[in-house]
Amino acid sequence: MVRTPVIPVIEVDLGPGIRAFFTTRDGGLSGPPRGTLNLGLNVQDDDEVVLANRDLVDVEVGAKVSYLTQVHGTVVQVVDRAAVGVERSRGTADASVTAVPLVPLGVLVADCVPVLLADPVHRVGAVVHAGRAGLAAGVVATTVGAMVDAGATVSTIRSAVGPAVCGECYEVPQALQDAVSDVVPGVRATTSWGTPSLDLPGAVARELRRLGVAEVVEVATCTRTDARFFSHREATANGEVTGRFAGVVVLS
Numbered sequence: 192m193v194r195t196p197v198i199p200v201i202e203v204d205l206g207p208g209i210r211a212f213f214t215t216r217d218g219g220l221s222g223p224p225r226g227t228l229n230l231g232l233n234v235q236d237d238d239e240v241v242l243a244n245r246d247l248v249d250v251e252v253g254a255k256v257s258y259l260t261q262v263h264g265t266v267v268q269v270v271d272r273a274a275v276g277v278e279r280s281r282g283t284a285d286a287s288v289t290a291v292p293l294v295p296l297g298v299l300v301a302d303c304v305p306v307l308l309a310d311p312v313h314r315v316g317a318v319v320h321a322g323r324a325g326l327a328a329g330v331v332a333t334t335v336g337a338m339v340d341a342g343a344t345v346s347t348i349r350s351a352v353g354p355a356v357c358g359e360c361y362e363v364p365q366a367l368q369d370a371v372s373d374v375v376p377g378v379r380a381t382t383s384w385g386t387p388s389l390d391l392p393g394a395v396a397r398e399l400r401r402l403g404v405a406e407v408v409e410v411a412t413c414t415r416t417d418a419r420f421f422s423h424r425e426a427t428a429n430g431e432v433t434g435r436f437a438g439v440v441v442l443s
């Protein structure tokens with residue numbers, strides 16, 4: 192049976208019985224400049240419109256997605272029940288883990304790295320918001336550890352590193368590049384115009400492989416230059432506040 196999608200999504204294969212995808216800018220109700228599928232609250236969009244956009248994602252998944260109040264930290268929330276009645280946020284955290292079927296987990300981004308994880312053998316899923324600060328603080332390894340605590344084994348975890356600002360675009364001051372490189376191996380990069388930068392998606396993929404995760408799918412598209420996605424840096428350069436797109440994982 193061919194089902195007509197409610198919204199455009201980029202599906203990734205994390206194994207049997209797992210659905211994982213990224214949303215794009217398209218398919219929602221927000222006006223410019225946050226058109227149209229903005230899923231982020233507090234970005235100068237109308238809350239009712241954002242919640243209606245989130246409803247579209249819920250319909251696409253078939254259950255209410257749990258979102259977090261993300262603060263670039265390393266707290267992992269263990270989600271053990273459906274998000275029914277949760278209007279805006281499951282709480283303050285930058286990753287969530289569940290072993291409960293049909294409880295979708297969502298992560299919101301616009302240049303930071305969305306990471307989707309699932310162990311299709313032991314039935315554990317997770318999402319991570321991995322920006323510069325969270326990555327440096329260890330949010331990826333902390334989340335994999337929380338998955339193991341929930342019953343996963345590292346050698347059967349599969350992962351996807353989603354759309355994020357790339358090393359050719361993410362310019363940072365030399366001192367910041369030095370500081371992050373001290374704690375995140377392989378993150379050092381150079382912009383296309385020859386200045387210091389950070390390759391966050393590359394560093395996340397390297398970290399997942401270092402941890403022993405079985406599979407790392409790299410979507411490998413840049414939010415700054417790929418107009419399908421919201422980009423904080425691109426919007427800021429244009430004097431605008433950008434929206435957020437999502438990565439979602441659900442166990443069937």
Ligand SMILES: [Zn+2]
Nearest residue numbers: 357360413415
């Ligand atoms: Zn780029």
